[in-house]
Amino acid sequence: MTGIPADTAPWPAPTASxxxxxxxxxPGSKSVTNRALVLAALASEPGWLRRPLRSRDTLLMAEALRALGVGIEEVVSSSASSTAGEAWRVIPAGLHGPARVDVGNAGTVMRFLPPVAALADGPVRFDGDPRSHERPLHGVIDALRALGARIDDDDGRGALPLTVYGSGSLAGGRVAVDASSSSQFISALLLSAPRFNQGVELRHTGATLPSLPHIRMTVDMLRLAGAKVDSPEGGGEPNVWRVDPSALLGRDLTIEPDLSNAAPFLAAALVTGGRVTIPDWPSHTTQPGDALREIFTQMGGTYTLDERGLTFTGTGRIQGIDADLHEVGELTPVIAAVAALADSESVLRGIAHLRLHETDRLAALAKEFNELGGDVAETEDGLRIRPRKLHGGVFHTYEDHRLATAAAVLGLVVDGVQVENVATTAKTLPDFPQLWTGMLSRAASGDALAGQGA
Structure with a gap:
């Protein structure tokens, strides 16, 4: 099992000097890396992934595909001083079972791979961390059954553990899915759809649909791999996606940096009144993290995007925000941390689905911020944050990487914040403590930043 080691002692979040x-x-985008791995595994020819993210979630995906018979070779340039010189060569093969897949607590692995397993020849067993058993999978399971797959989800819970009995092919066709709890239900079916005998016509039937940028990412990557996709954004029918059956091309793809993982570093500029540059920030992208430019500007900063990347500058003042984060929910923990240090109240809306993520993120954020002296209340679909003078204490992360990075942001200006199990950041951001302390070692000289902007 590729696991995250638990820290035996809390990590003292460093304050900025x-x-x-x-x-x-x-490092590279987790969302792009795992989608690229699936598409490369289903292609008709070998492909390359350059500068892929090596984290728990992506290594779990790679190991799962290897278990199904896909060849994934890791190649590192001898002259490279970092992962910038790394590449993965993906060699498609006949998918087969029996196989066992450890999903950890990775939503992309637990949701993207059952459709792939339905194309394999033989049974594929899926299991993972205890929390993975609580995360919804019913949308993928029910849809695959409607498309012709045989799946045994123990006791009919619509969740892990489960077994997919692959028959080597899947009929495909029309199917309805309620993806209100996770846009990954739609991405999961779309990614494998070119290999279904009839492709797929997928209709979302729920009242809401979170994280639309991730679905756009899936559609764009499918098209780049040679698939024909009709989508609502392209003038198609609302809430309907159609993918024709076709062969997928092996590509040579360079993975973008993970813009959502840039959130705590950009927040550091805002919180300390400093400046942080993220190299290689794309000028055009479907990553939800690109919304940070606008959101953090509304909270008091400024940015430039040029050949160096994205440079964000804080002004020394943090303003509260009223924001609908429905499409970019994964940014919520760090935005909430910045909001807790602002000079006015914030309301974060449209994020009820975060209760079903790695942990119940809304409950966890409210509890942990309030334990440090904050005033954070859950609403029906989000959080209301009234800034208060904060104090140190242990910030529990519930094995959620984004809670750990949110705690680090608070620690910049609040003495004594202790982050429980900071190693959970390895899920998508390897070496986060080293990156964080390296950034702070280059802080401008001057008086320590005592207190916060409340």
């Missing part, structure tokens, strides 16, 4: 002034190279 002054305004941060640093350039931080963020």
């Amino acid at each position: 002054g305004a941060v002034d640093a350039s931080v190279t963020v």
